Amino acid sequence: MERRLLSGNEALARGAWEGGVRVAFGYPGTPSTEILENLSKYGDVYCEWSPNEKVALEAAAGASIGGARSLVTMKLVGLNVAADPLMTLSYIGVVGGMVIVVADDPGQSSSQTEQDTRHYARLAKVPVLEPASAVECLEFVKRGFELSEEHGCPVILRTTTCVSHSRFLCSLGGRGIAKDANFERNPTRFCPLPIWGRKLRRDVEDRMVRQSLASDTSPLNKEYVRGTGLGIVTASVCGLHCLDVFPEASVLKLGWSWPFPDQLLKDFASRMDRVVVIEEGDPILEEHVKSLGIPCVGKEVVPRCGELTPMVLRGVKARLEGREPEVVAPVADAADLPGRPPMLCAGCPHRGIFYGLTKYDVVVTGDIGCYSLGVFPPLSRTDVLLCMGGGFTLAHGLSQAGEKRPVVGIVGDSTFFHSGITGLLNMVYNRGKAVLIVVDNRTTAMTGHQEHPGTGRTLMGEATSEASIEAIAAACGVKRIKVVNPYDLAAVDQVLKEALGADEMTLVISRAPCVLKERRLLGEKPVVDESKCKRCKACLKLGCPALELKDSAGCPSVNPALCVGCGMCVQTCKFGAL
Amino acid sequence: MSTNVMLCGVGGQGILFAAKVMACAAELSGYEVTTNELHGMAQRGGSVTAQVRFGSKVHSPLFGEGDADVLCALEPVEGLRCAHWLRPGGHAAISLQRLIPVTVSTGRASYPSDLEDRLLRSFSSPKLLDCAGMASKLGDMRLANTVMVGALSSWLGLPMSSWRGAFERIVKSGLVEKNIAAFLAGQEA
Ligand SMILES: Cc1ncc(C[n+]2csc(CCOP(=O)(O)OP(=O)(O)O)c2C)c(N)n1
Ligand code: SF4
Numbered sequence: 095m096e097r098r099l100l101s102g103n104e105a106l107a108r109g110a111w112e113g114g115v116r117v118a119f120g121y122p123g124t125p126s127t128e129i130l131e132n133l134s135k136y137g138d139v140y141c142e143w144s145p146n147e148k149v150a151l152e153a154a155a156g157a158s159i160g161g162a163r164s165l166v167t168m169k170l171v172g173l174n175v176a177a178d179p180l181m182t183l184s185y186i187g188v189v190g191g192m193v194i195v196v197a198d199d200p201g202q203s204s205s206q207t208e209q210d211t212r213h214y215a216r217l218a219k220v221p222v223l224e225p226a227s228a229v230e231c232l233e234f235v236k237r238g239f240e241l242s243e244e245h246g247c248p249v250i251l252r253t254t255t256c257v258s259h260s261r262f263l264c265s266l267g268g269r270g271i272a273k274d275a276n277f278e279r280n281p282t283r284f285c286p287l288p289i290w291g292r293k294l295r296r297d298v299e300d301r302m303v304r305q306s307l308a309s310d311t312s313p314l315n316k317e318y319v320r321g322t323g324l325g326i327v328t329a330s331v332c333g334l335h336c337l338d339v340f341p342e343a344s345v346l347k348l349g350w351s352w353p354f355p356d357q358l359l360k361d362f363a364s365r366m367d368r369v370v371v372i373e374e375g376d377p378i379l380e381e382h383v384k385s386l387g388i389p390c391v392g393k394e395v396v397p398r399c400g401e402l403t404p405m406v407l408r409g410v411k412a413r414l415e416g417r418e419p420e421v422v423a424p425v426a427d428a429a430d431l432p433g434r435p436p437m438l439c440a441g442c443p444h445r446g447i448f449y450g451l452t453k454y455d456v457v458v459t460g461d462i463g464c465y466s467l468g469v470f471p472p473l474s475r476t477d478v479l480l481c482m483g484g485g486f487t488l489a490h491g492l493s494q495a496g497e498k499r500p501v502v503g504i505v506g507d508s509t510f511f512h513s514g515i516t517g518l519l520n521m522v523y524n525r526g527k528a529v530l531i532v533v534d535n536r537t538t539a540m541t542g543h544q545e546h547p548g549t550g551r552t553l554m555g556e557a558t559s560e561a562s563i564e565a566i567a568a569a570c571g572v573k574r575i576k577v578v579n580p581y582d583l584a585a586v587d588q589v590l591k592e593a594l595g596a597d598e599m600t601l602v603i604s605r606a607p608c609v610l611k612e613r614r615l616l617g618e619k620p621v622v623d624e625s626k627c628k629r630c631k632a633c634l635k636l637g638c639p640a641l642e643l644k645d646s647a648g649c650p651s652v653n654p655a656l657c658v659g660c661g662m663c664v665q666t667c668k669f670g671a672l
Numbered sequence: 673m674s675t676n677v678m679l680c681g682v683g684g685q686g687i688l689f690a691a692k693v694m695a696c697a698a699e700l701s702g703y704e705v706t707t708n709e710l711h712g713m714a715q716r717g718g719s720v721t722a723q724v725r726f727g728s729k730v731h732s733p734l735f736g737e738g739d740a741d742v743l744c745a746l747e748p749v750e751g752l753r754c755a756h757w758l759r760p761g762g763h764a765a766i767s768l769q770r771l772i773p774v775t776v777s778t779g780r781a782s783y784p785s786d787l788e789d790r791l792l793r794s795f796s797s798p799k800l801l802d803c804a805g806m807a808s809k810l811g812d813m814r815l816a817n818t819v820m821v822g823a824l825s826s827w828l829g830l831p832m833s834s835w836r837g838a839f840e841r842i843v844k845s846g847l848v849e850k851n852i853a854a855f856l857a858g859q860e861a
């Protein structure tokens with residue numbers, strides 16, 4: 095059989111394809127994005143980027159209620175957006191298998207929260223599968239479709255950043271048969287009006303009992319028997335770290351971790367002298383093991399926050415053995431190294447707007463996207479970040495509450511389509527006064543440049559209609575709409591000055607494509623003329639990574655390897671040195 | 673037992689490509705292999721690390737601080753930042769091409785001027801080389817990461833046929849020989 099080194103995300107795409115998936119929906123979000131990007135390349139699975147996760151989950155529900163196998167992908171916070179349909183879908187259930195992949199991010203390498211998706215699985219009362227490796231991703235997604243059909247409900251497959259981004263050698267199979275939808279009417283099941291909903295509610299409880307029994311004997315749960323002293327109950331990739339860090343311990347690694355396999359847990363524990371539960375995130379498994387009357391150790395030695403890396407688990411081991419955890423600290427010569435935070439690329443179009451805002455005393459409510467990086471010095475022009483769409487709505491609430499300074503709300507183009515439109519509509523409807531800005535770089539840049547409803551292309555690469563932000567805003571009733579080229583700093587300043595002075599709301603659309611996506615020169619790369627440079631450092635206020643100051647008393651210089659010739663720095667120099 | 677390799681650098685330098693080549697060469701040599709990439713916002717110029725593990729059996733895709741048998745850094749400051757990942761007695765190869773972070777350009781931090789002294793204190797007999805310079809001599813700056821792979825190849829014990837096979841599988845056919853030339857240049861450095 096052919097083997098290939100696949101990341102967890104590539105393996106999920108492969109497994110869905112081998113598992114006969116018919117349709118797939120999602121919204122980008124690290125670390126889940128590459129699943130649909132890969133699946134769309136197979137060519138024979140309908141894949142789409144939906145504008146947000148709620149839309150994606152609902153669309154998949156439609157397909158699976160009709161009997162087709164569907165996949166949905168999102169990052170952890172996406173499930174907050176999609177939670178509403180999930181709760182009811184659990185009651186009415188599905189006919190064709192439906193797997194909802196949710197990528198958690200313990201350690202918050204690219205997320206605003208560290209929420210544990212298992213809570214949602216319990217709240218919605220749907221099973222959760224937790225693959226530990228790409229090999230298991232491929233196997234579990236296939237099994238997920240089968241389980242979903244056997245139990246008539248959607249299944250959550252939870253990965254983590256480590257699982258999604260680690261590569262393993264995977265054995266490959268062929269394409270599974272993908273059935274088309276063929277909807278059969280059954281209103282007592284599919285319409286949860288209260289008269290029928292109460293029965294559906296009881297059915298869900300019965301289903302969970304059946305699932306717990308099925309999990310007891312499921313091959314998705316794996317036991318590594320190595321001794322009877324210490325027994326570790328764990329799940330996901332943590333289980334693999336434990337095999338390395340605790341070479342003498344037996345490990346019960348749950349792959350179908352909820353509803354809990356009670357008998358399996360009791361059985362395993364009865365053969366061990368001592369049980370420890372090691373899980374990333376909240377003590378969900380631990381509290382259940384305790385509720386079964388099994389004495390165990392858990393969060394008193396296992397951290398709740400952050401990723402449980404091998405190093406952290408060595409600390410757990412030390413604590414279990416009553417030792418102080420060893421610390422392997424950075425070398426002494428690393429103590430004062432300069433940080434390397436992520437930043438807006440050289441020539442990024444967002445820079446023009448944030449630089450423009452540095453001239454005004456305003457409160458800026460920002461949003462999630464590359465432009466979140468506008469929070470860092472030297473721009474420092476974002477004061478609050480909440481969630482996608484929050485850039486507009488926070489601005490509205492703050493200004494309606496009497497904030498004395500002008501309030502500016504910013505969202506990106508993908509974010510505008512995700513959940514910015516309702517906030518805009520609300521502000522027009524309720525006569526809000528804040529200044530709203532869409533930083534439209536013609537792509538979903540932060541997550542690696544995905545298409546969205548405004549780009550005129552689908553995930554499958556087809557040409558489609560291009561939603562117009564101006565037309566949507568006008569239809570919502572916005573009267574003042576200004577489109578500006580962010581590279582023209584004088585024009586940006588003019589537009590901001592007018593908008594901040596106006597007594598009605600303004601929507602500013604800053605429009606220029608992402609330079610990292612375009613990968614082309616915008617103009618001539620400037621060089622610093624040292625005879626004219628007065629060392630005033632005005633250009634450095636742009637925070638362009640291509641402008642380097644190697645010696646703090648000297649002249650800045652332009653790094654031609656990074657510069658894309660956007661010309662902004664040239665406009666900031668009063669002495670013509672650039 | 674597995675061989676653990678730690679790679680570090682700055683987004684855009686090609687760390688992930690280097691990891692891929694190594695993993696493929698290990699696979700072609702008959703080993704089990706895993707890789708892991710930590711690239712939160714790599715494209716925007718942040719620090720990036722990757723881990724490669726190979727051996728007859730590999731459980732976890734991650735190893736801990738102090739567990740790397742081999743460490744390579746495509747940027748010297750990043751090498752120092754990750755120095756504690758190397759086990760005592762492990763081998764290190766560090767490219768001396770400096771990439772100035774914006775924290776330095778904007779005067780909020782300074783870039784160390786005594787880098788080589790620091791590297792010599794923090795690693796025992798590191799291989800210091802100018803991968804970018806060597807790559808541009810070969811006519812293509814982008815081969816710097818391949819030069820680095822060559823530089824550490826002698827510590828991995830994989831046969832040349834596997835390295836060649838890895839390049840043939842991963843890079844476009846027109847670029848295989850260029851990559852092998854860069855690999856060999858790194859190996860000799
Ligand atoms: C609910 C939710 N879904 C997905 C994400 C992941 N995410 C963060 S930023 C972003 C893209 C934003 O794109 P855009 O608004 O166009 O800004 P750009 O990155 O292009 O500047 C996405 C999808 C998230 N943070 N929250
Ligand atoms: S990827 Fe595009 S939008 Fe993001 S920082 Fe770079 S240029 Fe700006």
Ligand code: SF4
Pocket residue numbers: 440441619620636638639640641652653656657658659660661662663664
């Ligand atoms: S022109 Fe100036 S601001 Fe634009 S990318 Fe080059 S150095 Fe940066």
